[in-house]
Amino acid sequence: MSATFVSKPSPGPARAPVPHASQARAFTAVLRRDLYVTGKELPVFLAQVILQPLFLLFVFGKVLGSLGYTQHGYSDLLFPGLLALTAVITGMQTLAFPLVVEFGWTKEIEDRLLAPMSTALVAAEKVLFAAMRAMTATTIMIPVGILVLGSIPWRWSGFPLLVVALVLGSLLGAGLGLVMGTLVVPQRINIVFSLVFTPLLFTGCSQYPWPSLSRLPWFQVVTACNPMTYVSEAMRAALVPEVPHIAPWVCIVVLVGSVSALMAVGVRGFYRRAID
Amino acid sequence: MPAVEVSDLVKRYPKSPVNAVDGISFAVEPGEVFGLLGPNGAGKTTTIGMLTTRVRPTSGRAAIGAIDVAADPVRARSLLAVVPQRSNLDRSISIRRNLTFHAAYHGVPAAEASRRADELLEQFGLLERGDVKPDLFSGGQSQRMMIARALMHEPMVLFLDEPSTGLDPAARLFVWDRLRELRERGVTLMLTTHDMHEAATLADRVGIMDHGKLLALDTPEALMRGLAGSSTLELSVQAQNGDLPEPLVQALGQLADVEQVEALHDDMPDADATERRVRLYVAGDASQLIAPTATLLADRGFALNGVDLGTPTLEDVFINLTGRTLR
Numbered sequence: 001m002s003a004t005f006v007s008k009p010s011p012g013p014a015r016a017p018v019p020h021a022s023q024a025r026a027f028t029a030v031l032r033r034d035l036y037v038t039g040k041e042l043p044v045f046l047a048q049v050i051l052q053p054l055f056l057l058f059v060f061g062k063v064l065g066s067l068g069y070t071q072h073g074y075s076d077l078l079f080p081g082l083l084a085l086t087a088v089i090t091g092m093q094t095l096a097f098p099l100v101v102e103f104g105w106t107k108e109i110e111d112r113l114l115a116p117m118s119t120a121l122v123a124a125e126k127v128l129f130a131a132m133r134a135m136t137a138t139t140i141m142i143p144v145g146i147l148v149l150g151s152i153p154w155r156w157s158g159f160p161l162l163v164v165a166l167v168l169g170s171l172l173g174a175g176l177g178l179v180m181g182t183l184v185v186p187q188r189i190n191i192v193f194s195l196v197f198t199p200l201l202f203t204g205c206s207q208y209p210w211p212s213l214s215r216l217p218w219f220q221v222v223t224a225c226n227p228m229t230y231v232s233e234a235m236r237a238a239l240v241p242e243v244p245h246i247a248p249w250v251c252i253v254v255l256v257g258s259v260s261a262l263m264a265v266g267v268r269g270f271y272r273r274a275i276d
Numbered sequence: 277m278p279a280v281e282v283s284d285l286v287k288r289y290p291k292s293p294v295n296a297v298d299g300i301s302f303a304v305e306p307g308e309v310f311g312l313l314g315p316n317g318a319g320k321t322t323t324i325g326m327l328t329t330r331v332r333p334t335s336g337r338a339a340i341g342a343i344d345v346a347a348d349p350v351r352a353r354s355l356l357a358v359v360p361q362r363s364n365l366d367r368s369i370s371i372r373r374n375l376t377f378h379a380a381y382h383g384v385p386a387a388e389a390s391r392r393a394d395e396l397l398e399q400f401g402l403l404e405r406g407d408v409k410p411d412l413f414s415g416g417q418s419q420r421m422m423i424a425r426a427l428m429h430e431p432m433v434l435f436l437d438e439p440s441t442g443l444d445p446a447a448r449l450f451v452w453d454r455l456r457e458l459r460e461r462g463v464t465l466m467l468t469t470h471d472m473h474e475a476a477t478l479a480d481r482v483g484i485m486d487h488g489k490l491l492a493l494d495t496p497e498a499l500m501r502g503l504a505g506s507s508t509l510e511l512s513v514q515a516q517n518g519d520l521p522e523p524l525v526q527a528l529g530q531l532a533d534v535e536q537v538e539a540l541h542d543d544m545p546d547a548d549a550t551e552r553r554v555r556l557y558v559a560g561d562a563s564q565l566i567a568p569t570a571t572l573l574a575d576r577g578f579a580l581n582g583v584d585l586g587t588p589t590l591e592d593v594f595i596n597l598t599g600r601t602l603r
Contacts (some may be wrong), residue, residue, distance in 0.1 A: 029380035115381035
């Protein structure tokens with residue numbers, strides 16, 4: 001009962017700015033906490049991120065193909081699209097739902113908001129962690145794809161573009177999650193998720209290449225508005241360049257712009273929720 | 277230098293016609309226990325919010341030690357800790373991890389954090405429950421854990437928002453004991469409460485808030501002493517023939533500081549038929565009148581069986597200041 005460590009009440013007049021090192025320490029400690037929790041819930045994490053793309057892959061890539069409803073080669077253009085889908089959706093889910101709950105209900109985030117780091121860094125950690133999870137989940141889809149389809153389209157020359165698309169797609173998902181997580185109140189989360197999630201899922205060109213939509217011009221316009229489209233198209237450019245696709249540089253420019261805009265809006269929303 | 281210093285602090289929320297905190301100033305000395313007392317909506321929590329970097333002041337200054345909270349929130353956060361009203365423990369990790377991760381956020385080395393966690397878990401009576409997740413905790417246990425967590429980085433000032441609201445009496449006493457220990461160790465405590473008993477029991481000084489303004493600020497004793505005429509002295513007198521003669525009552529009323537005398541009629545006169553009680557309303561300190569009344573009664577041949585001092589409570593002080601009750 002004789003704890004003696006709470007006995008230095010006066011640290012004196014320290015006016016120098018907080019060393020970056022201590023903010024960096026706080027940042028890595030918060031990230032370590034998130035990784036620790038993910039590690040403990042690994043099976044849940046894997047089930048959460050893999051199940052949906054796995055079934056899409058299985059039904060659209062394998063079952064329909066085996067039954068002859070899809071043309072030979074459809075699974076080759078589906079697979080890159082599902083990588084894009086996994087990256088964006090995982091990034092979004094990792095951030096949005098927990099953020100809404102933490103800000104609106106459990107208030108768990110308060111302990112991190114009171115850590116000696118700037119509020120922007122707390123938001124940055126959330127984004128980094130969500131992007132890491134998204135990239136992990138997408139990488140796992142590669143062996144899953146080999147398992148389900150037997151073989152996947154792969155070319156090492158497209159690898160750098162694949163990595164760029166993976167990183168930008170994960171950040172795009174995290175950015176969407178940050179915006180949704182800070183704008184939505186807990187009571188609305190279910191409605192907003194179903195209103196955003198399903199359209200995002202099916203207008204992001206993960207199941208069809210964008211140029212082929214020229215036969216359906218109105219839908220081509222709709223899909224062009226979904227930034228996920230550019231992740232799918234960049235993935236296809238990397239893995240199946242023979243399929244007509246949007247030029248990779250266009251995808252990269254649009255994605256960098258979208259990610260920047262979402263981060264700007266999301267961080268503002270984060271500040272609004274964190275500080276009255 | 278004060279541990280906490282607030283000057284002309286104002287908070288007005290957007291779209292609100294009035295200031296939630298309306299130009300308050302006070303200072304809390306290192307090692308002091310400072311209580312902000314007031315009804316819900318008085319501006320206590322907003323004041324704490326500004327001091328703890330979670331609410332941006334509209335104007336004025338709030339400082340922890342030498343650090344201006346609005347100008348350097350990151351450094352201020354390393355000096356303070358907050359125990360909120362409702363649990364915000366991290367539900368995904370065990371109690372022990374709650375403590376050690378909190379320490380890590382504040383840059384405490386892992387070995388040191390582990391040692392402190394053991395010590396605090398033991399001190400707060402939760403050593404054997406360290407591996408449990410906070411979901412399974414009662415309100416009292418969560419409160420204890422949040423105090424323990426707050427102490428992991430050795431804050432200079434500990435803020436507690438309604439520390440014992442919703443706790444059962446035993447849990448409340450436990451929390452109070454821990455807070456007294458902290459004061460003995462020199463931690464500055466600042467708490468908000470709408471419980472006048474809590475304020476009177478724990479705080480060295482109490483600031484009474486209502487409608488965003490600080491109405492009074494002093495030690496609980498001084499605040500209560502300041503209420504003239506509301507101290508009472510109750511006398512139990514052995515009356516020879518079952519009644520107190522009118523001249524005696526008048527003589528009591530002529531003693532210095534006595535404002536009014538009231539003969540009390542017992543609800544159960546059969547209990548002791550010859551004892552009568554009389555209440556004196558006193559301006560100032562009622563205990564000063566014990567000796568003169570005893571002498572007066574003895575001179576006239578009455579035996580004094582007992583005295584009962586009635587002092588005003590902080591609630592009386594609050595009613596006096598605002599014209600209404602705390603709840």
